[in-house]
Amino acid sequence: MDQMTPSAEDDLDLEVFDPYTQAVLLKGGLLTTKHIFQYTEAELQKKFNLTAAATRRVFIEASKISTSNVNSGRYKEPHNQVLTTGCDHIDKALGGGLFKYGITEISGESGCGKTQFCLQIALTVQLPLSFKGAKSGAVYICTEDRFPSSRIQQMISNLRFKYQCDNRIDMSELCQTNYGDNILISHIATVEDLKKCIHEMLPKALLHRSIKLIVIDSITAVFRGEYTLSEAPRRSRDLRDLAFCLHNLSVKHGLWIICVNQVTSSMSDITGKKLVPSLGLSWANLVTTRLLMSKTPCSRYIEVIFSPHSGPTSVPFVVTEQGIESLN
Known part of the structure; x- marks a missing residue:
């Protein structure tokens, strides 16, 4: 299975989220961009009982990390992301x-x-x-x-x-x-x-x-x-x-x-x-x-x-x- 291996560069910064969202992300094991992008926003919101605003914030932060890693060339793997x-x-x-x-x-x-x-x-x-x-x-x-x-x-x-x-x-x-x-x-x-x-x-x-x-x-x-x-x-x-x-x-x-x-x-x-x-x-x-x-x-x-x-x-x-x- 061709998937990138999570690294420190993929980790979400939990401190940018409110305490409830932090607890949800920790409990759900949603700590990297890869884990977040397994879901659509609607799926993430429903499955983990987040508000629409909180879910949007999670995706925004994950996308910032993902885009930064792509632009800096951090992903080194057999297939491009x-x-x-x-x-x-x-x-x-x-x-x-x-x-x-x-x-x-x-x-x-x-x-x-x-x-x-x-x-x-x-x-x-x-x-x-x-x-x-x-x-x-x-x-x-x-x-x-x-x-x-x-x-x-x-x-x-x-x-x-x-x-x-x-x-x-x-x-x-x-x-x-x-x-x-x-x-x-x-x-x-x-x-x-x-x-x-x-x-x-x-x-x-x-x-x-x-x-x-x-x-x-x-x-x-x-x-x-x-x-x-x-x-x-x-x-x-x-x-x-x-x-x-x-x-x-x-x-x-x-x-x-x-x-x-x-x-x-x-x-x-x-x-x-x-x-x-x-x-x-x-x-x-x-x-x-x-x-x-x-x-x-x-x-x-x-x-x-x-x-x-x-x-x-x-x-x-x-x-x-x-x-x-x-x-x-």
Whole structure:
């Protein structure tokens, strides 16, 4: 199991918390960033009976330590804890890149670049460690459209132009990797098939293949159409069950998990123009990092809505033959 070994640099400073929170953290053995990031904020708050404000403070302090360790290069391990998105400015907005453990959601309206982002991550996870990759494969679960094979091949053919370094060994490894063969593709049409894939097929694949990324594109497609209004509680339970399984796989195997979500009109906006991620609060509480993509006639944007590793920010980008690139 690929997990970082806790060290003094990972320890929480208990003195910054109130006495009750200190006691909870001590009793629960929640003394390092690794222990904290096993949970979503909602899970931590409920399981250890913390207030929302106290839980948020714990995650903020843990993220400060985690980000500091990444930026200072303290993590020395066989696999990186932070995965590059393939764009330096987006990495910076995320506090260094995509962090292991938990669920990263990418939402946005149709055609704004969500699948392009996921395809790029399916390639960066295969990059050598020196490129902030993980030298591992990916599982790509499609629930809406067929996997865009021609587009991924176009991006693969441009990798040697997108990533450059002076180390001949690293460049040789980058060019010789068989990127297409390292992406396991599954097409899913129903909630039951998705459950079976996550609960049965994925654990088996993880035991026999070097996989560090799971992409579900999208989580919305199967959950939006199979439930009536009266079945909303069952939908919430199924979403929660699926998310908990993904969280557990993430922690056990050291994975990055990306779930694509669609958007819907905000009920609080009478104009109907404000778009918010679908699936409601029951899903939002299970997400670790939420990213929102949008587009205008002139540009596209990726916005950090919330994350334990960085504050809200926005990065303009374009989609090229090589993939996603920032305009900064």
